[in-house]
Amino acid sequence: MKPAAFDYVRAESVNEVLEGLSKEGGNARVLAGGQSLMAMLNMRLAKPRLLIDIMRLKELNRIEEQAGVVTIGAGVRQAALLAWPELARTLPLLALALPWVGHVQTRSRGTICGSLAHADPSAEMPLALIALGGEVHLRNARRRRRVAASEFFLGMMATARAEDELIEAVSFPSPGGGCAFREVARRHGDFAIVACAAVATPKGVRLAVGGVADVPMARDWPRLDRSALDDALNGFAYELNARDDVHATARYRRDLVRIIGRDLVREVLQ
Amino acid sequence: MAEAAVQSASSVDQNTAEDRPWVGRSIERVEDAALLTGRGRFIDDLGTPPGTLHAAILRSPHAHADIVSVDAEAARHAPGVAAVLTGEQVKALTSSLVVGVKAPVECWPIAIERVRYVGEPVAVVIASDRARAEDAIELINVEYQPRAAVVDPLAALAADAPVLHDGFPGNLASDRSFSYGNPEQAFAEATHRFSIDIRYPRNSCTPIETYGVIATYDAAENAFDILANFQGPFSIHTVISRALKVPGNRLRLRTPPDSGGSFGVKQGIFPYIVLISAASRAVGRPVKWIEDRLEHLTASVSATNRATTLSVAVTADGKILALDWDQVEDCGAHLRAPEPATLYRMHGNLTGAYDIRHVRVRNRVVVTNKTPTGLNRGFGGPQVYFALERLVQRIAIGLRLDPLDVIKRNLVPADAFPYRTATGALLDSGNYQEAIARAVEHGQLAELRTRRDEARAQGRLYGIGFTAVVEPSVSNMGYITTVLTAAERRKAGPKNGAQATATVALDPVGGVTVHVASVPQGQGHRTVLSQVVADVFGLKPQDVRVNTEIDTAKDAWSIASGNYASRFAAAVAGTAKLAAERIAARLARVAASQLNVESADIVFAGGFVASKHNLENRVAFSRVAALCHWSPGSLPDDAGQTIRETVFWTPPELTPPDDQDRINSSLCHGFIFDFCGVEIDRTTFETRIDRYVTMHDCGTILHPGMVDGQIRGGFTQALGAALCEEYAYAADGSFLTGTLADYLLPTTTEVPEPQIIHMETPSPFTPLGAKGVGEGNCMSTPVCIANAVADALGLADVTLPLVPAKLADLVRGPEPEPPTGQSRAALTREGDRRLRGEGSASVNGAPEQVWTMLLDPQTLQAVIPGCEQVHKVSDTHFRADVTLGIGPVSGRYRADVQLFDLDPPHAVTLRGKAEGALGFGHAEGRITLEPDDRGGTRLRYSYDAAIGGKVASIGGRLLDGATRVIIGQFFAALARHAGGGAPASGFSMFALLSKLASLFGGRR
Amino acid sequence: MTRLSADGRHPVRFKLNGRPVEAEAEPRMLLSDFLRQQIGATGTHVGCEHGVCGACTVIVDGMLTRSCLTLAAQVDGCEIQTVEGLAPSPDRLGILQQAFRRNHALQCGFCTAGILMSLDHYLRRHPAPSEADIRDLLSGHLCRCTGYTPIVKAALEAAAELATTTQEKSDA
The missing domain is CATH 3.30.390.50 (CO dehydrogenase flavoprotein, C-terminal domain)
Structure with a gap:
């Protein structure tokens, strides 16, 4: 139960990530927290030629609140969001749902955006995104675009992300009510x-x-x-x-x- | 919910009073310091000989298929690969494993010509490291011709069932009937008769450490040196040496110092010992194999599943007169040694804790397309007691009695021990009435009943269950011969006993070393032995060093050696005591001559050997102990050597089956009485254990902390068996629980602390009075919980595991109808695991154009992503290699598609299959084309697909959804291409079938 | 940009229990295998390789980490703690380890290393946990021997003792 061989890139800038994705397309995979992807690599369900590790990119590791919208970067781990002091005030639904994501030991590594990218039909983060009507921020070497939650999930583990796109961030609107x-x-x-x-x-x-x-x-x-x-x-x-x-x-x-x-x-x- | 107090968890005995024996105290374990600091020595922690190669195993995705061909050429030339072995090559190096019954049937550690269960080894790759071996596995092409599979034990008996082995009549490996007393008369005369049908599921105790083997073949001596985390019994040593075609003295089998749990399961490693040893012989190098978790869940070993019909003749006041057992045991695809032992281990105990004199038994053993079975904690007990104790509850309900009263009415009388059961067991000691009385009092049953009444008054679903069981331990190595007739047994020669062995040695400075062949997997044998031997010599446990590694080339061992049948405390620890006492007796003579007293006046205490009457008249233990090394001439003539003593001990009570097939299947019989209160959630139908009380009489307790540890551990595994765990198979033999996210083990949030109550009735048959204790809750707890759930929900029949959805289906009324215009289910998976569906799409272009496109292989390569090497066998038959994926998951498949019933340009039927490393698919689809009113074509399709192999085992949860994604993608592509106005090229039947047949899913 | 090619072996350096270590790994090598096979730190065990059993749990840069779901290449330059670093000295057990021994919170010891790492990490940050907290934390670990309650009890005892020890230190 060992992964098939792949090249590994430790990206030092977002451009490097986008370049890698545009060059390798479907043969490349972004490695963030790895809590879904690594298990699939070990089982050889997934056999990418290239893994692009984005977790050293500080610019992706940001949580920002602006005008009632919370934007969470691709490098933000589930545990980090759960520990964010503003979470209960801005996104109470995520404060309720995050403890249900895996276990302490997987939330410490797994990312919010990674969970969205994986699009498991049983996962809590895609559910929260749909419930709150958030947006996924996609970016390739040429452009950025945002996709509404309702249009992002296409099916079991299938999303609107194109092969050359990175999920740069996700934004959740703060709900007005309960x-x-x-x-x-x-x-x-x-x-x-x-x-x-x-x-x-x-x-x-x-x-x-x-x-x-x-x-x-x-x-x-x-x-x-x-x-x-x-x-x-x-x-x-x-x-x-x-x-x-x-x-x-x-x-x-x-x-x-x-x-x-x-x-x-x-x-x-x- | 599981926050029940943990106060009762035992801690270390802090009392250091010098004069108390060490046995009976919860001292700290000598094993723990290393394990807590990462210095354990498990098999994968030990170094390997230079030049060691690593093995990976290609396994069958099919439950039942003929192997048409194995093409391993590419794998043989892959980087780092030393060899690829197929069944044929292994067969040339080995002989068949022993089969448990007399029949012209073979059993190999790798598939020969035919696969019979999902996960059966098909080829072994030996390479420089595991990753490269797995790389090469993916390059092996195996062509299978699938056969019909059978997974249900009763279905396997049907006249038209697929047959697994030609040497068995149908799939029936054994069929024996027994009669004890006069059951016919008892049934004829009884006022009441009850009967129950049980399906006991498959599960396994799944240790967290998997199997590991390091095998080295020495060609110069034609001998094998094997290190494996095998647990015994070492009767299997004979099976291995026979399979490897060497005499036993050329098979050196060693075990590592630590083993990460076994619970019986690591008995099942032996076919892999043979396989990896054969691989070492083939490549002339040491070969190491560490099983991975997917391999373990799919193909290591399992407890048996069993179909039982149990009938009872009973009086109006609940006295059981006779039992009639009809058991159909499912041993999976091969009857591996020591099976069908699971069925016969309990043969002496088919009357449980009850005084029942008339018993009829029919035992049938069948083979099915599932993983072969073997040892598992409880070993036959869970299956028997589930039937017996469910039936006791049914008797109570049927006769309007309290279940506890029915239990009490039938118990073996307290003055009847040793008590011979109708089927031959000799129950050594006990007082079941007293044990129940104490449990009822200390466990506060009255209060629990009040709780139930109050809960029910509030409309909650609350129930109480009871169980009384006899826990056998120290198996008679001859019980399995009960499967033979008396005449067959006479021909084969007697088999009986349970040789335990222990060696006690004194070194030249008086240090004490103990060696046993008990092969612990975490039970703390070293600690208990240090207590036992320290008591004999008047030393402290830390003065005694214990070695439990086994090396069959150097150590004392016998066929009964190993860690199973809860034999350690009763047999092995007692044998160590006997060995120490023999040396002590000689030392006493030595000391007596030095101290000028009689031997009988000698006492061992506080590190000295002294006169009982004058404790000041003494000599240091170490001095007496060392004398035989330094000055043997100083020893009294009659003392003999005091350096090393090995004792073999076997109890005389363990006799072979008699001519009436009565068998004392085990030496010791502990008693367990459990009761529990459970509540079922009205929304989720989850079962919550509110309280669990377990009373144990396991004879003399050697280490209370460890005894409670065994009880808690067994209880937790049993809780898993009751609520979560099942090795699930689809009707086609697909294995469905191949990851630890599908095969669900209990975690901290599900497991409460049971209330443990003890009573000690020493066994008269064992040196220390101890009995086994490790397996009892695996026998008592599943049925106790089931009885409570049946009580809570008012159910007559409950089947394990108690999956919430299953309980909901049993008690919920009809479902609200769907709103008008909405169907109940658009896409269903039937019991046969075939996926059926239908759909339609609008395509530009007239039907004729679409038809041409459908049948044009030329465009395939261009339009199907990852499609390579399209080969047109004929106008209606294509082959190709395709790479298909969804999300990050992708796999390469060899696809084969044929067209039938062509009706151009209106309709066509396609039949195809695809196979790849991730699994296989078979599909059949019908496509019809009709012109629409816009000059285009309305394409309708229906399909019927079956998917299996690795994807079904590890991705079953996502499989159906993945199917829909691929179909959706496919028609989207079709519409896009056709809509582009170019000659429609985005679609073909071939692609549809390839895709349908190549589905998979991923986890997490 | 650092690109490690699939078929090459590349140096990986990090601090293990405070000491620098270095060895080579292919990009696909898991941290669990790297620790065990390349560094020789075999105290971290491998039980499932799909992130469920928790036996391989270690701490990477202060984060609880399934080493079977982590590549060796990912932790280059990081600080890693494993079970080998828990004891204050080779002949002495730490407070948590002692509590495990006292409460018979281990039998075969195979899952123990991961559980100890989770508890060590947690108790440093949450000095007064409830039983429910501990049970939630440990639901990410599978143990087949003990039935868990002795582990929960050991954790609570260790927490209490650690709190006292810290108190004493700050008093002193």
Whole structure:
């Protein structure tokens, strides 16, 4: 269980990263915290020709708050964001969700942007991005662009990032109202069977669900009465196209979406 | 939830009173200082001989297939590669491993012509380092012809089941029936009869250190020197030497000083010892192999899964008159030694803790397309007690009795020991009634019942479970011969006993060294032996040095040597005591002559040998101990040497099976009574252990801290078996739990502290009065939790593991209907693990154009990313190499696609397969083309795919989603190309099938 | 830019438990293998190589790190702590190690090194942890022998003792 051979670049500037990506394209992989990628290399699920280590780039290791938007650079580790004193005030949803990301020992290395890049359907950071309606900042050698959360996740481990693009940062808008998060996994730290995030919106509530569909998905609802909410949740539960695996059944997932979804919606609307 | 007090965790015994024996005290472990500072010496920490090469193993992605061809040419020429061995070459260097029953069936450590389980070795690469060996593995092309697979033990018995081995009738390796007492009459006359069907799942105790072997073949002497973290039993030494075609004295098997856990599992390393030794012989160099975690989960070894029907004849007040066992044991793809031992280890104990005189048994052993089974903590106990103790609960419910009353009504009477069970076990000692009474009191059962009542009154799901079990230890090496008929046994010669060995030696300055062949894997044997021997010589434990490494070329050992069947405390520690006492007796004679007293007046205490009547009349122990080295002539004539004594001890109670098939399968029998309270979450259906009480009577306790450590460890593994752990297989034999993110071990957040209660009824059959204790909770806890969950949810049947979704399915009512216009499931995976789906796309160009494009291999290479070397076998048959990926995951595949039922330009059926390092896929699809109203084509497709191999084992969670991504990408590309107006070139049937057939997923 | 070619062996230098070490590694060599095979620091164990079991946990520049999910090349120039650096002297155990021995918080000892590193790292930063804190921290480690509770107890005892020791030092 050793990785296949690859070249390794320790980038000293973002331009070096972009140059490497534009030259090698799909054969290159950005190495940030490595908590997903390295396991895939060890299992030889991934066999890039080149790894570009971005973790020595200070300019990517920044958390900035501006006009109600928090921008987190590609080098920011999950533990660093969790320890950021402004987190609970600016992004309470992430303060709730981050402790569910892996374990202390993986959050210490893993990055926020790396988790987005990996796009595991059960991961908490993509769910938070969808729930809050954030943006992913992409950059290649020629240009920068921003992609909205709803357009970034294309499928299981598939994103809108082009092969020559680096995820430079991600930005999350601070929500105006309340938020809630809950996750069910087989054990603490496991991939979510169902993870739900609810955020109050000006007109009502947004509920986002991870772990069920191929990508985290969200629905916006106005304030609904009990039976209308149950109908909306039931519809959403079926739209997620849940499936069976060794850890849970599709029915179980739909049930959790209905029950936890209702609890969270009520919680943020109270 | 698991924050239950940890206060009861035992600490070191601080009492240093000189006159108390060391045995019975929780002294600090001598093992710990090295382990806590990173100076342990596990197999992968030890140096290797110069020139050592490293092995990697290519494993089967198929559960059942013929090997059509193995092309290893490219691998043989890869950098650093010394050799590639296939089954044929290994076969030439070895002979078949012993099969556990008499049948014309072979068992090799590598697949010969056919693979029978996912993960079975197919080729071994020997290279300069592990990474290069793995590089070369990927260059080997194996062509398989898949066969139908069977994974269910009862399905394996069906007349039309796929057959694994021609030498067994069907898949039935053994079928024996037994009758003890008069069960027919008891069943006929009983007022009540109950029956239960059990499917006990597969799991394994999965040590954190994996297998390791370093093998060196010495051509000059035709001998092997092997270092392996093998745990015994050393009866397997004979199996290995036979397979390697050398006499036993040319097979030197050594173990490293430390081993990172085993729990039975490291018995299963022996086929790899043979394989790596053969590799060393082939390359003429030492070869090292360290198993990786994926290999371990997929293909090391597993406990057996078992299908059991157990029936009982019972009186109205709950007295059990007779049992009728029908057990179908699933040993996986090969019946490796010592299987079917899992089935027979409990044969003397099929009546558990109960006084039941009439027993009927039918034992069948089947082979299926799963990893072969072997030793695992509990070894047969979990399977038996799950059936027996679930049935006791069912009797209670059926007769409206309290389950605890049914248990108590049937216990072996306290005055009946030693008690011979109907099936032959001799229960050595105990007082089960007293043990239960103490547990009920100290464990506060009454309070727990109140808790349950209160919880239920609040609408919560709360239940209580009970279990009483007898924990056998020190296996009779002859119990496995119960699988033979009496006549067959007479022909084969008797097998019985359990030789334990210990050597005590005194050095020229009076230092004491102990050596045993117990092969500890973390249990602290060295510490306990230092206590036992220190007591005999009146020394401190730190004065006694213990060596537990084994070297079969130099050390005393026998077939029963090793670490299994909880034999250390009962057998090995006692044998060390006997060896020390023999030397002490001689030293007493030496000292008596020096001190001018009788030998009987000699006492060993405080580092001196003294007269009991005058403790001042004494001589230093070291002086007496050294005398035999420096001045043997000074010893009294009758003293003999006092330098070294090796004792072999085997209990006379362990006799062979008698002609009525009664077998005393184990020497000692501890008693366990457990009860627990559990609560099930109404939303998630997670099971939370509210309280767990476990009463143990394991005879004399040698080291309380270690005994509690064994109980907690066993309890935790059992908790895993009850709640999380299963080696899951799909119906097609795909292995689904190939990582530690899929095979779920309990962690700190799931494990509560059990309340441990002790009672000590010494065994009359062992030198120290001790019995085994390490396996009991693996037998009692899974069923105790299951009984509690059944009680909480009002279920008649529960199956392990108690996966929340499974419990939810059992108790939830019908699901709310989907809103109108929405289907229940668009994409489903059926029980056969085939993935079915359908879709459609709009493509520019008339159907004729699209049709041409579909069948044009010319454009393939250009339009499919990573597509190389398209080879057109015929107009309707293509082969190609493709590299496919999703996210960072990518793999190279050899694809083969054929077209059928061509109906140009309307429809075509495709059938294809692809194989690569990440796995394989088979798919069949039907595509139809219809003109749309804009001059384009409406393309509809339906598919049916099966995916297996490594991707199913380690990426199952993501597999279906990955499929959708690839299909989506594919049609997006098609639409893009067609929309571009150029001759449509972005699509082909071939690409679709290749992609469908080449799916994979990743983790984390 | 530093580019290390796949088939070459490249020098990797870092401080291990305060002392400089150096050896060569291919880019693909994992830190766990580098420590064990190239440096000879075999106290760090390898249990799963996919980041789940925690046996290989070490500290890199103050961060808890799965050494099986880290390349040797990544830690060039870093400061690394492993189990070999925990004891105050070769013949004496540290407070945490002593608490483990006292509480029988290890049996086979294979997972122990990683657990010790997590606890050492955590207790330095959180001197008064609750049992729930310790259980959360240790949920990133798998132990198959002990059933965990003796480990939790040892950690809590060590925390209490470390707090007293620190108190004494600051008083002095």
